[in-house]
Amino acid sequence: MSLSRKRQRELKKLRAHAEALISEQRDLLGSAGLLAGEAGRQAKHLGNEVVVPRVNEALEGVRPTLDRGVSAARRFGDQARLLAAPVLATALASTVRGLDRMENRDAARQIEAFGVRQGLLQPAKKKNGVLRVLAIGAGVAAAAAVGYTLWQAFRTDDELWVAPEDRP
Helix, strand or coil: CCCCHHHHHHHHHHHHHHHHHHHHHHHHHHHHHHHHHHHHHHHHHHHHHHHHHHHHHHHHHHHHHHHHHHHHHHHHHHHHHHHHHHHHHHHHHHHHHHHHHCCCHHHHHHHHHHHHHCCCCCCCCCCCCHHHHHHHHHHHHHHHHHHHHHHHHCCCCCCCCCCCCCCC
16 A cells, blocks of 8 residues: 555654654653652651651550550450359360260360360379389389398398407
8 A cells, every 4th residue: 555645744744743742751751750759758758757756646645545445355354264264164074074975085085185275174184004003013012122131131130240259
């Protein structure tokens, strides 16, 4: 497609105007970016010099009230924990007993372990096994044997320990 010279000149002129416009827009956007950056810096300085001190003053005025509210909430939480702990411990213990009755030992152990970790239940006491009793008995027997052996060794009626009589 061939264009007439007149159209070619008009298109060239239009292209030149478009490029000039784009160049001006780039310059304008660059200036706007610099302006926005400077405005941000000024806003930061203004915030540090004016807003932050006012907010700190307001917080200092409100801080005693906040502290009282926090301490009241903590006291309430402690009291609620003291009141709820026996109820929870009883509920956990009855759940463990119920699961034991239903012969669901694994679930009972898990719930009991949870109660012990939370401090609501006392850990189960260790049972005295037969081996433990036998070990204690063997220890007592060994101690008695050593004692008897020492007693036999140091008896006073033994001839080795009796001093010879002085002969005149």
